[in-house]
Structure formats: structure tokens, C-alpha cells
Amino acid sequence: MIDEQTAFLIDSMLKDVILRGTGIKAKKLNRTDLAGKTGTTNGPRDAWFSGYSPDLVTTAWVGFDDNSLIGRNEYGGSAALPIWIEFMGAALAGKPEAKHPQPNGIVRVKIDAKTGKRVAPNQTGIYEFFKTKNVPELTNTGSTAPIDNQSPLPEDLF
Secondary structure: OOOHHHHHHHHHHHHHHHHHOOOHHHHHHOOOOOEEEEEEOOOOOEEEEEEEEOOEEEEEEEEOOOOOOOOOOOOHHHHHHHHHHHHHHHHOOOOOOOOOOOOOOEEEEEEOOOOOOEOOOOOOOEEEEEEHHHOOOEOOOOOOOOOOOOOOOHHHHO
16 A cells, blocks of 8 residues: 555656646546556557546557557557547546645645756746655755645745
């Protein structure tokens, strides 16, 4: 069993697959409670998208039972994801989005997307969640994470 903070972080990472990764086409479902992961084997011989909402987990797989190639440009995000989107769109139609509160011990800070290092509010970056004890040092000042999430970082306020 994993702790609440780790579960929250993994869920956030898998939501990023849809927000800005290989599953970005799923944004057309207009939901913020979806997460998942694309996959493609060598060849490619198989492609899949495994994803979930808080109430439903689904995997769409594309491939042949004799291990034949599926096509040069077929990947999880191009071959399997559209199937997943169609199914989840129908399955979740009319169902409200579920929101999970951010647990204690988690903070959101701005980082450089390429280096993963923390950046100042006036610098270019993206916001990511961290366990309070694992917040990267601010690159220019050498400051460290707050002691708890009751003491938000300045960039958390904006």
C-alpha cells in the first residue's frame, strides 16, 4: 500500500499524460479527472492506452494475435487512444467530475520543464506537485522547501 501523498503524485503524473503528453487528444473529453499512459512495443507490434477516471479503468489495445506488425506509424497515442476516448466519452457522459483534495505534505511549485529545477515566479516554467520534503532548491537563491504545506511558497499564491 502506498501513502496518500505518493498516490496523489502518481495520479498527477498520469494526468499530465493527457494535459501535455502523448495522451493530449483526450483533452477533447473536457474533463480534468482523467489520467492514463500510452504504450507501444517495438516494431510496432502492439499499441495501447490505459487510462482511468475515479470510477472507471479501461485499456484499449491494438495488435494482432500472431504478433504481426501493426503499421509503421501506429502508436498508443494514435491507434489506441482514439478507441479509449470514444469508449470513455460514452461511459462518462452525464457523470460529474470527481475532485480529490490535495493531501497535507504536498506543495505545488514552479519548475523548469527541461531541468526539473525550481524557478522563480518571474521565470518561465510549469507548475508541478512535490512532497514538501522533496521540493527542489530555488536555482538562484538556494532556498529550500517550506516545513509544511501550511506555509505556501510565494509562487503557490499566484
